[in-house]
Amino acid sequence: MKSLINTCFLFCVFWGVSQTSEGRITVTFENWTLKELASHIQETTDYHFFYVDNWLVQDTISGSFSNVPLENVLEEVLGNTEINYFLMDGNKVILTRGNTIYDTLPEGFFISSKMDSAIAEIAEVPDVLPIFNKNDVAPNREGDVPVKIGREKRGRSQQFATLEGFAFNADTNEPISDLTVLVQPTRKGTTTNANGYYSIEIPLGPHTIEVSALGIQGRQQKIILYGNGRLNFELEESFQMLDEVVLQGNSDRNINQTIGGAVQIEMKEIKKIPLVLGERDIFKVATTLPGISSAGEGATGYNVRGGRTDQNLILLDHAVIYNPTHFFGLFSAINPFTSDNVEVFKGNIPAEFGGRLSSVFDIRTKTANEKKLSGEASIGPVTGNLALEIPIAKDKASLLVGGRTTYSKWILRSLKEEELRNNQVAFFDVVARYNHKINQNNTLRLMGYYSDDAFNITRDSLYGYSNRAVSLEWAHKFNDKNSGELIFANSGYDFDIEFDVNSVNDFKLAYSINETLLKLKMKYLHNDAHNIDYGISGKLYNVKPGSIDPLNPETVIESVFIPDERGVETAIFLSDDITVNQKLSFNAGLRYSLFAALGESSQRIYENGGPRNENTLVETQIFDENEVIKTYGGLETRVSARYFVAPNTSLKLGYNSSFQYVHTLSNNTTVSPTDTWKLSDINIKPQRADQFALGLHKNINENDFELSLETYYKKFDNILDYKTGADLLLNETVETEVLQGKGKSYGVEFLAKKNNGKLNGWLGYTYSRSLIQFDGLLEEERINNGEFFPSNFDKPHDLSLVTNYKFSKRFSLSANFVYQTGRPVTYPVGNYVYEGQEYTFYTDRNKFRIPDYYRLDLSFNVEGNHKIKKFAHSFWNISIYNVLGRNNPYSVFFVTENGQIKAYKSSIFAIPIPTITYNFKF
């Protein structure tokens, strides 16, 4: 290295020119601001300070120094702050916020591994930076001295070269994934993969490479590209991330990304959102975003852009989680401490995903720190949570383990009410992920997850459900242009009910679904303009729809055993990220999926066009083991385009189609504990959805404000509903109870975010409708006379406001306000008397609405101080959920009591719920 480079830039530079000899400082001060101290030193010595005024005003300091070097003084007074210093030329002191100014490049900053890549060096280009010369290093406005990359070849005709490299976290040495690498002025960009690797083909010549990611100190690096070469980034965590908002695309990602309707939720930031009973919940945050809603508190499942709750693909490291909740939806079953970013696709779904119509929640588990043991723990009123990051082999292998469990047993036992004391509610979830970097080109990841809920109602009856998931991922890089991931995943969901009160009615009921995925996903970077993903996946489903086993030898309970269901879902996919020019890009994806329902099975064939019942049963076809019963399949198109209508404004257009071969059977308006999943078969067709979306995205003032306006129209075919009064659980002829119909939904979603500053947050508003139609040939196959009617989750107006105000580094206040139109209910249209008893009767489904829903939550965070050497970093969170005590009805129902109709409305959290949680990190 010939010269010095500073790795950050300052907005404001005051240039001192006086020369001085080495000086020692003697100073005593009490309750001075840093600025006062700096002024004092400047006045009494030859030192000159350079800083931005408002950085130095917050904290006051005291101290006394006698004849010590300035470094000692600065070390002491700045140690607890976010201010760094840099001594230059002997008498210039540059104070920076958060950034360390390096006067040498970090070790390994440039790694030259390729034959044709030369040692990167600082180009001598005085014309670019006139003030720059070899002997003087200055922080300058652009911040960077260009580095020369690649070997310049004379007379070469090549116009493009590939720039590649890795990004590492300077503190932990972990790879930084999803780092945006943007090449200015071309606006071409890419992001780093899970290994922190990026590769981009750009024209030869001078560029500025900008890198940024959430929680990472962004950097700009000027380069002059002469040929293929490597540029690595060792980046620091940004402490400013505390200022940022929970959901955060990488800077500019919102406008740059070609596909529309994608959002990223940052796990680290969930602590800002007021909590219910102290539990951080990624899904609760998701529901504050436009287009994602849930039926209410305690409702499992999410409705994305008018889709049913079974239409969301919730993936934890590639493995499907069927029921990601505890306690029937009150809490999330995804551990917030072990989860990394969550990517939610509600519009265009990348072609590699399939099988669910409405969204993909792609949740990734963190890669553990490979250098030192660290951890995080929290103690809340309901659960205790602990996550540990364990290095196994330095810089090579690490293990993350996380576990969460309730201590509600203890809470319930301390209750006075006899009835509740006998209850038992317990849940826990554990997750572990092992990460092994075999070498530069191979990485292995193994994840295991288990969650369990158990409820004891009376002493002898037990209800429990559990989720299981394992995944193994091998990422391999073939060469600069080709890389791939081989993924194996298995997941299962089951529930059990045991009813044992010593009667002839005692029984045990069990349900389970299991799926195994094998997927090969390849990436081919053809050139600058084409970035191709392709692959193949196969999934095997095994469903045990249920059995009832009597527990008493003398019993009236008939053993019921519904035969197992099997099915294979295979798909091939191909997508190309096409950059046409700086303004226009496409993402064209195709996925062909094929589902085969497999034996052994007996399938009932009914008369065409008739009602499905015993009388219209034509025959029962028997299929042998693994014999194909029926195949369904089709081409799924995933196309989107992005066009910059102005430098910071992009327009996105997308079309997305998909098939779904598994369905939940539920005769509840929301989700019930006994909902089961059913595979498509001869009688039950796959569901299909088509979505058209248009979005306008704009960033203002760099990335300070993000605005987006998206609109969509979605149509559904063969969505499932059921006849009134249907018994779906353990019904062998489910097809006689369900209906398949059409749906359509449309909406406009508006999101405004303020990312920085003391006050930050976002406002989301959605106007949307979700309508369904069941118009069969027969009277019994029609609902509401075959007209379109609002679905159970049709809530036209949905407003969420999440704000966060930082008083200081340690104290912050968050508020969360939600307003939603009440969801549709079927309300009785009259009463009648039958044999002396009064009953209500209902006709049109979902004709009325429950009262509107609104809620305000507040939370106050107190951070422990930020001493770097402190063993643990702690913070307290005090939250009040539903501050207004609004009694938001969750459902309305009618009961005949003593021959009289009584109307009831129920709500879950009708009073303000305060909680306090203690968290610490080490």
Place this chain on the structure above:
Amino acid sequence: MRLSPVQVLLRFFKAFFMLAFLVGCVESFEPGTEVFEDALVIESTITDEMGRQEVVLSRAFRFEEFVPEPEQGARVIVVDDSGNEFAFEETTVGRYTSNVDFAAEPGKSYQLLITTSSGDEYASEQVVAPARFPIGEISAEATEENGGGIDIFVDYEPSQAAKYFRYKYEETYKIIAPDWNSQMLAFEGPVLVLKARILDEKTCFNSDLSQNISINNPRLTTSSSVPRFSVRFIQKDNYIISHRYSILVKQLVLTEASYNYFEQLQEANEGDDVFSPSQPGFFRGNVFSVNKPEENVLGFFHVASMSSERLFFDYVDFYPEEALPPYVDKCFPFVPPLEPNEEEPSIGELMDANAIRYHSITATGKFAVVPRVCGDCTVLGSTEIPEFWEE
């Protein structure tokens, strides 16, 4: 009552969701009918018992109203599959009785035809009268469950498994006024005197009909027996079993469709739990509008075969050593003032209102009385001994 596993589950969760009361709440409210929809309600069960059959027609009503309006002036006919027509006549408002005695014959099918006074025509599906399964033995048994009481069971033959039954009962019980006195108070002019009692108001009988819909679909157990079914449970402290009690249990064999209809009625009444409200909707009976197929018709035309069995027991049969259940009134004697005052009514006023019976004369020579029900059983029943009564 035998529960299907699904029903057991429902109860199970309901119990569980009581937990939600920790943080949640369920409160009742006064609903108003936002959009009222009128509908004809049909109540009819034609049985194989020879006699006048009955069809009851009424209309649906608003929440704010309390009584259904009878459907008057309709033309009601039941037709069997051999073309026999049985015409019905409105005997009381909304209540139509067949002009002749007839009985449903198992295996034959019947259809109900209605033309309302406004000219709307309705027709039921053809309903095949179910086969006869005579009622099994009725037994009563004391139990300590549910706070203790008498359970009345019906037994089954294994051949009755998987059939559809509905139970109705008529219970009759003897009432003895605890403070009956052979003397009564009377005014002779302004003077209150004691006289011998004219009316015998000591022992009465009363009959009640079952209110709830009780259905059963018995199953064979693993040992090829069919568990008995509780048709009536009487709390031990219910005064109706104080002396002698009789129950006539009627067993109706239903068609599967009828059974399902009753099951849906029951489920409609179970209500919801907090977390998982179920989707309500219109559930169709077997009567349809001829002119307007989309019109919703409520109720059901049932055809059933019926058999019945009677049972008698005395309180002392089960509780020989124990005190009688408490009477409907505590029967504390009291002394009303002779002259009216502002605070309490006088004895004269109480006698005029027929509210008291003579009890005794106090040491100070005043008349002590008890509420009428304590000395006069006709408040609760009739003194006439029912024809079927056996002592």
